Amino acid sequence: MPAEFEPHAGCWMLWPQKPETWRLGAKPAQKAFIKVAQAISKYEPVTVGVNEDQYANAVRMLPEEVRVVELASNDAWMRDTGATFVKNDETGEVRGVDWRFNAWGGLVDGLYFPWDLDEQVARKMCDMERLDRYVLEDFVLEGGSIHTDGDGTLITTEECLLSDGRNHNLSKEEIGEVLCSYLGADKVIWLKNGLYLDETNGHIDNMCCFVEPGKVLLAWTDNEKDPQYQICKENLEILENETDAKGRKLEIVKLPLPSPLTLTEEEAAGLDAPDEASERHEGERLPASYINFYISNGALIVPRFGDEKDAEAAEILQACFPDRTVTTIDSREILLGGGNIHCITQQQPLAGPRSEIEAAMAEKAAKEEAAKEQEKTSEEGEAHE
C-alpha cells in the first residue's frame, strides 16, 4: 500500500445526504464537501459518488471539473467504505482491497443499519476503473483505522481493531498478519486509543499519521484535565519506544488539538432522530482533530474549526510538508457528521512502476530547479547592468 504522500491518480469522495448524520437535509454538509472537492481538484482528479436520488442535484452543485458518478451508499465516509488501493511496485499495477464494512461495529456498536450499500462501494469503484480486487469475506476494516508509511510500516489503534464489533474471533497477532499480508507491510505499530469520544472506536486517522517514513504527527493536548491528555500521553510513550519496519526510531511531531468543541442546540435540532439511540444533544463533544487532513498531489487539505489553534496547526503542517500548499477549509459541518476531511476522501495511487514514477518526478523537479536558477541568474544579470 503506497503512503498517502506518494503520487495519486486521483481522489474519491461520496455525497452526503443521510438526515440522521447531516443536519438540515445535508445542505450545509454538501457545501463543505463541495469546498473539499474543489480544493483537491486543483491538484488531482476528483470523483464524487452519489445516490441516484441526489444525482441531478449533486451534478448541478459540484464544479464541472469534478466527475460525478452514480454510486450508492448509506452514508458518505469514502475513507471507510471505499477500496483501499495497493500497488505492485514493479509492474505498477494498482488493485483494490475490499474489506468488509459493518458501520463501525455492526450489531455490537455500529452507528446505523443497514450498511448494504456501503458494502458495495469498494467493488463498484474497482469495476468502474477496471481494477482487479482482493475480497476479504471475513475481515472487517475501515480505511480510516490504518495509516502506512509506504515503506513496510502500518499504524493503527487497539481500541478500534480489537473492538468487539469487528474481528472479535481473531487475536491481535492474527489481525496484524492479515493487515501485513494484504497491504504488503512488515510491521504494525499499535497505539492504544484514538480520539476521546470518537464514535469510530478510535480511528488512527484522527490521532496519528505519517509525514514520511520515520516521522509521524501525533494529535496532542497539554491540558492535563482533559481526558484526551492521558490518551495522547500513552500513545506518545508507545511511539517513543517503537521502531518501524526498517528499524528506525520515530521522529514525533506534536500537532495541537483544538479546544474541546461541542454540538450547539441549533445543530442538534437540525438532525433526524428516528429512535432514542440516534438522538444527539446540545453540548456533546465533537471529535475534532487537525490530524484528519488529506494529502493530495502537491497540497494538504486541512480542517479549520474557527479555533485559536487553527493557525498554529497549519504552520506545523506546512513545516512538515514544505513542498506542498496548505489549504485550510472550514470543516465544522463535516465534523458534525462525526469525521473530517480525511474520513470523506480516499486516494487512488498513480499506476506505473515506482522507478518510472520516481524518475519522472526527479526530472520534473530538476527542470523546475533549473528554471528557478536561470530566473535567478538573469535577475542577477539585470541587477548588474
Place this chain on the structure above:
Amino acid sequence: MPAEFEPHAGCWMLWPQKPETWRLGAKPAQKAFIKVAQAISKYEPVTVGVNEDQYANAVRMLPEEVRVVELASNDAWMRDTGATFVKNDETGEVRGVDWRFNAWGGLVDGLYFPWDLDEQVARKMCDMERLDRYVLEDFVLEGGSIHTDGDGTLITTEECLLSDGRNHNLSKEEIGEVLCSYLGADKVIWLKNGLYLDETNGHIDNMCCFVEPGKVLLAWTDNEKDPQYQICKENLEILENETDAKGRKLEIVKLPLPSPLTLTEEEAAGLDAPDEASERHEGERLPASYINFYISNGALIVPRFGDEKDAEAAEILQACFPDRTVTTIDSREILLGGGNIHCITQQQPLAGPRSEIEAAMAEKAAKEEAAKEQEKTSEEGEAHE
C-alpha cells in the same frame, strides 16, 4: 459517427427489470440479456448498467468477464437512451452525443412515464469513461432511429423522426441538418415507415441497416397480404432511387422477416398492467425482424425466433459479413419487451486516429494471412513427402 461495423472499444447494455415490460419479474428477459452480453463479450468488453436494487443480483447472474456498473434507468433500451458516440478521425478522440429522450413520444404517444432516469444515462456513460459530451437540450432522438455508413450517409424513417411526439416544431430539413451537424454526415436517406406495429414509431434499426458504404440490408416479406408488404415495398423503391453521400447507388440485400409472431396468453399474463393503456393481450403482433442484430468486433449477434426463416436470415447475414462469426440467440424474451438485440446494445468506437487503426488492422490481417499461407505450404510439403 463511425459505422457499427468499424472497430469498437466495447459495448454498453442495461439490465432489464421493469415489470410492465418484462414478464415474470424480468427473470426470462434477464437470462436472454445475459446470453447477449456473454456472446458479445467473447469479442469486445461489455458493460452492463443496473439499478441499485438489482445490482447484487445482476453481479451474481452475469458472467465475470462482463463489467457491471450502477447506472439507473427506467427501462433497459441502451440503444435508445445511451450516448451516441462520435469520433474525430484525425485526433482519434471519442465523444458522446446526448440527445433528449422522451420514451418514444413523450406525452403524445410515449410508452411510459417518467423517463427521468433514462435521460441521465448518456451523461453518466460519458462521465464514467471521462469522455466529453455534446448536449442537445431541445432535440429528441433515440439511437435506434438512425444508422450510418460511417462515410457521410445516415438513414432513418419519416414515421419516427417526423412524429408528433418528438421534434414537431422542426421541419424535415431542419431535423436533417441537426443530424448531419452532430453526427458529421452529409446526407440523410429518408425511408417512409418502420416495421408494422413497431411501438417506437418505426425505428430504422428494425427495418434497414448498412453492411458497408453503398450496401444495405432491408427487412422483407413476399406476402402481399401482410400490411408489412407495402411498407417494405415503398422503402425498397426509395432505396432503389437513392444515392448516398458519395453519389453511389445502393446495393440492396433483402433480409426475410420471420412469419408474423404474436403474444401468447401466458406471456401477456406475466406482465404488470397498472392501467388500461399498458394492458397487453394475447394475439398482439410482435415487431420481429432479423435486421435488429448487433455488429461486434469480429461477430454478428443475431436474433433467432424459432421460425422457419431463422436459418436463411443467418445465411444471408453471413454472406454479407464473411469475416465475422454469426452467433444467433433465441431472443423471443427481448422481443416481448418490444425490441431486440440491437435495441439493447450500444457500441463505443475504439479511440485513436482512423489511419492508425486501419494500419494496425491491416498489419494484423496480413499476419493472419501469412500464417495461413505458411500452414498451407507446410501441409503441402507434408503431402508431397
